[in-house]
Amino acid sequence: MFSNLSSRDWTMFLIFSGVVLAAPVLFQPIGAAYPAILQKFCIFGLFAIGFNILFGLTGYLSFGHAAFLGVGSYAAVWSFKLFTMNVVPAVILAIIFAGFFAAVIGFISLRRSGIYFSIITLAFAQMSYNLAYSVLTPLTNGETGLQLSLNDPRVIDHMFIEPGAGLPRTNFFGIDVSGGGLSGFYFTAVLLIIGFYISMRIFRSPFGLQLKAIKSNQNRMRYTGYNTRPYLIAAFVISGVYAGLAGALMACTDPLAGAERMQWTASGEVVLMTILGGVGTLVGPVIGAAVIKYFENIFSSFNDNTLNQFYSFLPEPVREAFVTVSGLFVGEGWSLTLGVVFMLIVIFLPGGIMEGVRRIASLFKGGNKGDGNAAVSGHPQAAE
Amino acid sequence: MSKLIINRRGLLKAGAMGGVVLAAPTHFIRNAYAEDMSCNMPTGDTVVFGFNVPQSGPYADEGADELKAYQLAVKHLNGEGDGGALATFSSKALKGNGVLGKKVAYVTGDTQTKSDAARDSAKRMIEKEGAIMITGGSSSGVAVAVQSLCQDMGVIFMAALTHSNDTTGKDKKRYGFRQFFNAYMSGVALGPVLAEAYGKDRRAYHLTADYTWGWTQEESIKNATEAQGWETVNAVRTPLGAGDFSQYLTPVLNSGADVLILNHYGKDMVNSLTQAVQFGMREKQVNGKNFEIVVPLFSELMAEGAGDAIKGIYGTENWNWQLDTAGTKAFVQSYGKEYGAPPSQAAQVAYSQAILYADACERAGTFFAPEVIKALEGFEFDGLGNGKTLYRDSDHQCFHDVLVVQGKENPKDKYDTLEIKKIVPASEVTYDPAIFGGDLGPYDAKTCG
Numbered sequence: 125m126f127s128n129l130s131s132r133d134w135t136m137f138l139i140f141s142g143v144v145l146a147a148p149v150l151f152q153p154i155g156a157a158y159p160a161i162l163q164k165f166c167i168f169g170l171f172a173i174g175f176n177i178l179f180g181l182t183g184y185l186s187f188g189h190a191a192f193l194g195v196g197s198y199a200a201v202w203s204f205k206l207f208t209m210n211v212v213p214a215v216i217l218a219i220i221f222a223g224f225f226a227a228v229i230g231f232i233s234l235r236r237s238g239i240y241f242s243i244i245t246l247a248f249a250q251m252s253y254n255l256a257y258s259v260l261t262p263l264t265n266g267e268t269g270l271q272l273s274l275n276d277p278r279v280i281d282h283m284f285i286e287p288g289a290g291l292p293r294t295n296f297f298g299i300d301v302s303g304g305g306l307s308g309f310y311f312t313a314v315l316l317i318i319g320f321y322i323s324m325r326i327f328r329s330p331f332g333l334q335l336k337a338i339k340s341n342q343n344r345m346r347y348t349g350y351n352t353r354p355y356l357i358a359a360f361v362i363s364g365v366y367a368g369l370a371g372a373l374m375a376c377t378d379p380l381a382g383a384e385r386m387q388w389t390a391s392g393e394v395v396l397m398t399i400l401g402g403v404g405t406l407v408g409p410v411i412g413a414a415v416i417k418y419f420e421n422i423f424s425s426f427n428d429n430t431l432n433q434f435y436s437f438l439p440e441p442v443r444e445a446f447v448t449v450s451g452l453f454v455g456e457g458w459s460l461t462l463g464v465v466f467m468l469i470v471i472f473l474p475g476g477i478m479e480g481v482r483r484i485a486s487l488f489k490g491g492n493k494g495d496g497n498a499a500v501s502g503h504p505q506a507a508e
Numbered sequence: 509m510s511k512l513i514i515n516r517r518g519l520l521k522a523g524a525m526g527g528v529v530l531a532a533p534t535h536f537i538r539n540a541y542a543e544d545m546s547c548n549m550p551t552g553d554t555v556v557f558g559f560n561v562p563q564s565g566p567y568a569d570e571g572a573d574e575l576k577a578y579q580l581a582v583k584h585l586n587g588e589g590d591g592g593a594l595a596t597f598s599s600k601a602l603k604g605n606g607v608l609g610k611k612v613a614y615v616t617g618d619t620q621t622k623s624d625a626a627r628d629s630a631k632r633m634i635e636k637e638g639a640i641m642i643t644g645g646s647s648s649g650v651a652v653a654v655q656s657l658c659q660d661m662g663v664i665f666m667a668a669l670t671h672s673n674d675t676t677g678k679d680k681k682r683y684g685f686r687q688f689f690n691a692y693m694s695g696v697a698l699g700p701v702l703a704e705a706y707g708k709d710r711r712a713y714h715l716t717a718d719y720t721w722g723w724t725q726e727e728s729i730k731n732a733t734e735a736q737g738w739e740t741v742n743a744v745r746t747p748l749g750a751g752d753f754s755q756y757l758t759p760v761l762n763s764g765a766d767v768l769i770l771n772h773y774g775k776d777m778v779n780s781l782t783q784a785v786q787f788g789m790r791e792k793q794v795n796g797k798n799f800e801i802v803v804p805l806f807s808e809l810m811a812e813g814a815g816d817a818i819k820g821i822y823g824t825e826n827w828n829w830q831l832d833t834a835g836t837k838a839f840v841q842s843y844g845k846e847y848g849a850p851p852s853q854a855a856q857v858a859y860s861q862a863i864l865y866a867d868a869c870e871r872a873g874t875f876f877a878p879e880v881i882k883a884l885e886g887f888e889f890d891g892l893g894n895g896k897t898l899y900r901d902s903d904h905q906c907f908h909d910v911l912v913v914q915g916k917e918n919p920k921d922k923y924d925t926l927e928i929k930k931i932v933p934a935s936e937v938t939y940d941p942a943i944f945g946g947d948l949g950p951y952d953a954k955t956c957g
Contacts, residue, residue, distance in 0.1 A: 160631035258718055258745060267719030267748055268649045269623045271656055271679075274947050290682075290949040291660065303660050303954075304635050378631075380653055382623045421632055427616045456563040456618055 128328045137324060140407060141317045148306060154418070159309045161421050163377045165414045166312035167370045170319045172397040172409030174366020177323055178359050179395070180404035181332060183339035187242045187391050188229070188249030192222045192364040194256060194386035196371025198263070201270045201381045208280040209292045211301050211311065211376045215369065222368020223361055230360035234353060237342070249391050256383040269382035294376050301376050308377045315373065316410075319366060324406055326362070335359050367394075400469055402478030411477050419462045426454035546877035546953035547662040548640045555610040555875065557582070557862065558617065558639030560630050560654060561668075565621035566749040567646040567774040569809045570854040574644060574668055575616065577855035580846055581862035585612045592842035596834040596891035597863065601870035608869055615639055621646070621748070623653035630654050634663055640875055641666060643861050646774070646854065647748075648672030648721035655684035662954025664877055666861040669854050671773075671805055673724035676905035677944025682951055683877070685884055685899065687864065687906045688857050691725035692944075693937040694804050694824040695732030697910045701930055702822060703736035706767065706800055713765035714743035715756055715780060717772050725771045729804050733769075741765040746772070746780075753780040757787055766794040768801045777803060778813035785817040806913055808852040811925035818915035818925060825911040827856045827893055828928055835893040850923050860892040864899075878951040896934070903941040904948070907934045 129137075143150065144166070151157040156165075175189055196218035203214040233244035256264040264270055272291050281292070294302040301308045326332045337345045338352050345352055375381055384390070393416065401412025431447045431454065438446060453461045473479045550556070559578045562571035583589040587604035594602055606612050615637040617629030626645065633639040642658055643666035645651040651670035658665035659681040667675060667686040671694070676686050702710075712733055716722040722745070730740050741763050746756050757780070760768055768789060772780050784790075784801055792799035803810075806823030829840045829850040839859060843851040851859070868883040869875055885901035894908035912930040919925055 155636065158632065158635035160628065160635050164628070257747065268674075269653055271653070273679075274949070288950075290952070291656070293660065304631065378627060378657070380623060380627065380656070382653075384622050384624060421628060424618050425615065425629070425632060425637075455616075 129324065133324060133328065136406070137321060140320060140410075144313050144317055145310075147313070148309065155422055156418055159304050159306055160377075161417065162306075162309045163312050163373075164417045164421070165410075166309070166316040167373045167377070168394070168397065168413035168417055169316050169410035170312075170373070171367055171370035171394055172401065172413040173316075173319055173323045174363040174370070175394045176363075176398050176403065176405075176409040177326060177335075177366070178363040179398055180409075181327070181335035181339060182356060182359050184234075184237065184356065184360070185242045185395065186233075186245040186360070186363075187388065187395070188233075188245030188247075188252075189363070189367050189394055190386050190388070190390035191229070191249040191252040192226055192367035193371040193374070193390065194252065194381070194383070195225045196222045196368030197375045197381035197385055198256070198270060198371075199368070200372040200375035201272070201379055204272055204278075204294060204375070204379050205270075205276040206279065208278060209294050210280075211294050211296050211372075213280075214294070214376060215315075215372045218368045218372030218375075219365050222371065223365045226361045226364020226368075227357065230357045230364070234356045234360060246388060246391070249386060250388055253383060253386040253388070256386055264381070264383060267383060269380050272379050294379055302379055312373050312377065315369065319369065320406070320410070327406060331355070331358075396466060398476075400466060400476055402476030405476070405478040408476050408478040415465075415477070416462065419458050419465075423454050423458035423461060424456065430454075545955050546875070547955060548634065548638045549875045550610055550638075550640060553610055554613045555607055556633075556637060556639045557612060557614045557865075558630065558633035558637070558642040558644075559614055560617045560619055560626060560633065560642055560644040561858075562621045562646045562650075563618040565619075566776050567621050567669075569813070570646040570669055570774055570807065570852070571619070571644075573809060573852045573855045574646065574858040576847055577843065577851060577859040578614065578643070578862055580843060581859045581866075582612045582614055583846075584842070585863070585866050589846070590842050593835045593839040593859070593892050594863065596838045597867070598890040599867050599871065601867050602863070603870075607866045608873070608875065612866070619645060619647075619650050619654075621650060623650055626650040626654050627657050630657055631661075634661055639663070641865050643865070644668050644858070645670055647719070648675055648724075649719040649748075651675050651684075651686075652679045652720060655679065655681050659683045659949060660954075662877055662952075664865065664880060666865050668858045668861055670721070671725065672721035673728065673944055674720045674946075676903045676946075677724075677941075678946045679720075680903050680944075680946045680948055682881060682904075682948040685861070685864075685904045687861050687894075687897075687899075689824075689826045689908075689910050689937070690905065691721070691728040691804070692939060693910050694725065695728035696937050696939075697912050697930075697932040698729070698802075698804055698822065698824050699732030699736050701912045702733060702802060703738075705822065707797070708737035710738045710767050710797075710800075711741050711765045711795065712738050712767045712769050712802075713741050713760050713763055714769045714771060715753070715760075716743055716745050717748050717776060718745040719748055721773070722771045725804055726769075729769055729771070738767075746776075749776065751779060753783050754787075756780075757784055757789075760784075761787070761789065761792065761794075764794070766797050766799055768799070770801065770803045771805075772803070773805055773807075774810065775813070777810050781814050781821070782817050806926065807854060808850070808923070808925060809854065811915060812922060819917050821915045822929070823913055825853055825913050825926070827853045828911055828913060828926060829856075829923075830926075830928060831893065831911070833891075833893060833895055835891040835895075839893055856893055860894075863892065864889075877953050881951060898934070900941065902948075903944075903946070905941075907938050909934055910937050 148157050199218040199221040200214035203217045229248050293300045299307050301311050334355050397412035397416050398409045402408025435443045435446045561574045584592045584594050586606050615633050619626035630642050641664045646669040648670040651667045655665045665684045673690050673692050714726050716726040770780050789799050803823040806825050811818045868880045872879040872883040887899040890896045897906050897908040910932045913926040914929050916927045
């Protein structure tokens with residue numbers, strides 16, 4: 125049953141899993157080894173992997189994936205409120221809801237392709253956002269966000285245990301998932317690895333090949349007798365399920381769901397992550413997600429104090445100049461830095477960070493370029 | 509190149525190894541409780557405060573002023589500068605050598621006025637940078653979200669700008685404290701003044717920021733004005749950070765209302781008020797009376813931003829730099845010397861929350877969170893600018909005098925924007941904590957990570 129994965133795929137999978145599981149140690153030097161950000165890496169990694177199954181394989185650019193993320197989050201928080209603080213039902217519920225939601229939206233928007241498809245998905249996401257923000261306030265608590273409270277029924281939990289004082293934490297059969305701590309990270313990490321494995325299987329399967337065929341020439345595919353719509357809807361639902369899972373994990377590690385998760389900027393963010401890392405590659409989206417979350421959380425925290433310490437080896441007047449100039453790019457200017465990095469990558473490495481990695485690898489290998497590496501990255505496709 | 513061949517046995521072995529790796533860390537983390545340890549108790553010679561303020565979004569101006577005040581408070585705590593309101597503060601526990609002999613350091617974060625971003629940056633400060641206390645926030649939605657996070661992590665949250673009844677009402681938390689007044693108090697203070705100025709048979713139209721603060725302020729002002737005999741024509745919710753309010757303002761004039769109540773804050777209020785004035789609303793006559801605009805929650809920064817539009821408009825404030833108390837004078841002088849402008853109410857609440865936390869640690873003699881909470885609960889103090897103040901133990905809400913202010917007709921300079929019309933004593937705005945429900949939750953300490 126593992127026949128369609130080459131040994132090279134397995135190597136990549138093991139290295140990927142190793143890096144993810146060892147992240148609390150590996151990311152220490154760059155200051156990103158605390159649980160909250162590691163969780164964010166995994167969650168948005170999953171989100172981007174799922175998005176890449178649609179965008180990377182079929183070339184359909186959805187601008188509304190944040191809607192599924194939001195649906196997943198709300199479903200998970202409601203599961204915590206109504207049933208139990210165990211994360212397993214929450215994740216399952218989130219996947220079901222997001223999948224159903226994706227099937228409905230996919231059924232309608234996949235009637236069009238190209239820019240029309242993008243706009244329809246964008247419109248759906250914006251609609252969902254506005255619904256969550258104001259119309260469905262009893263269900264979503266609007267801008268304030270859906271939160272747990274002491275009076276929640278939590279039916280299943282109350283059948284087995286006396287409620288303690290204060291709000292309970294989400295748990296995986298007794299192991300705390302929320303409330304900080306590495307156990308929450310490992311929960312997300314394991315799901316990231318599973319999600320990565322499934323995505324790898326899809327990329328290497330006949331189904332993946334059919335999706336790629338849709339991307340390269342949908343008309344020709346129709347002429348050979350394939351009906352492409354079921355494949356597209358399947359891909360759309362799968363990537364919606366990934367987004368729902370990511371949303372559920374956000375709620376598991378931090379039981380709160382806000383409407384801003386569904387805003388179009390959040391949909392745009394996952395597009396950026398995928399393009400930054402490398403569209404159509406397996407690992408690229410995860411790297412892209414990590415880079416963007418790193419900028420958002422770490423760069424935004426630098427203030428003049430940190431910069432002064434960083435440049436402390438310089439003489440006073442020079443240091444002040446350095447602090448003033450670089451101060452523009454950190455703190456509240458983090459998005460400026462991210463924008464510059466994104467532009468440089470798209471201009472010079474259209475295949476994203478993964479293309480950079482490939483170029484460096486082929487430098488070391490001399491003449492033997494491309495050949496085996498293509499297998500690692502699937503078919504290198506420039507972002508369209 | 510060597511080939512890595514994986515058979516079923518190898519895979520199983522790898523899986524088992526992975527399982528061990530997974531289980532190991534959780535084994536060490538769980539139940540690592542120690543006696544009298546709470547999250548991030550300082551071990552070295554510094555103690556870290558986390559300042560979580562909006563640096564972008566509709567409340568960015570307030571956030572910037574809060575941050576300035578926090579930095580000033582840290583200076584004063586560490587014995588630098590002129591000591592500011594520490595000299596007038598009724599508690600003399602702080603000695604100007606940091607807190608409990610440890611120098612105060614701080615880290616900052618941008619809440620972006622979004623719950624997710626605010627919680628992310630609070631988590632970063634707690635998990636990575638070891639902050640023992642989080643303070644800040646300039647939106648009640650954010651404050652409520654961060655407060656519940658802090659309760660979960662066992663870190664004290666000293667809320668700054670948050671005016672919603674929910675913060676210390678329905679969503680109150682054992683680990684959250686608020687010095688700022690709330691919408692209910694605004695309503696009680698403002699109602700009689702409005703009735704006196706505009707009469708008792710008015711018809712009001714509300715435009716409300718669509719989140720917890722707007723909802724509760726709308727409700728409180730509605731109750732207070734209806735108690736005076738006013739009628740509420742309509743209440744329309746507007747999204748936070750809308751920018752353009754013309755689509756919401758147009759229906760107001762045809763609704764038969766003669767008072768517009770803007771439950772907006774920050775840049776939103778600056779935009780909606782300026783646009784309402786541009787629509788010529790203030791020159792209008794409706795029902796034979798002058799059309800009036802009311803902004804229940806005012807601030808100096810908003811008054812500055814709105815310019816001439818603010819003239820003659822009524823609102824309430826937590827504190828104003830023109831207030832005649834010793835604490836106010838000491839703080840305004842110290843702040844003015846540092847930054848060359850008088851502080852806003854955002855700055856004052858930020859400053860006093862940082863000082864109050866430090867003082868509570870000093871009085872408790874420890875950083876252990878449950879003890880610090882007990883030191884703050886029921887604490888009575890004076891000399892931080894608001895006059896005599898009580899930190900009520902049943903809901904962690906401060907009670908002090910509330911100001912009713914009016915936009916000045918002939919300001920002397922750009923800081924002289926608001927005139928204090930009435931100082932409503934604390935006893936008049938005090939209410940029964942039971943009316944908002946909620947539950948503080950337990951004291952129990954948590955160790956983080």
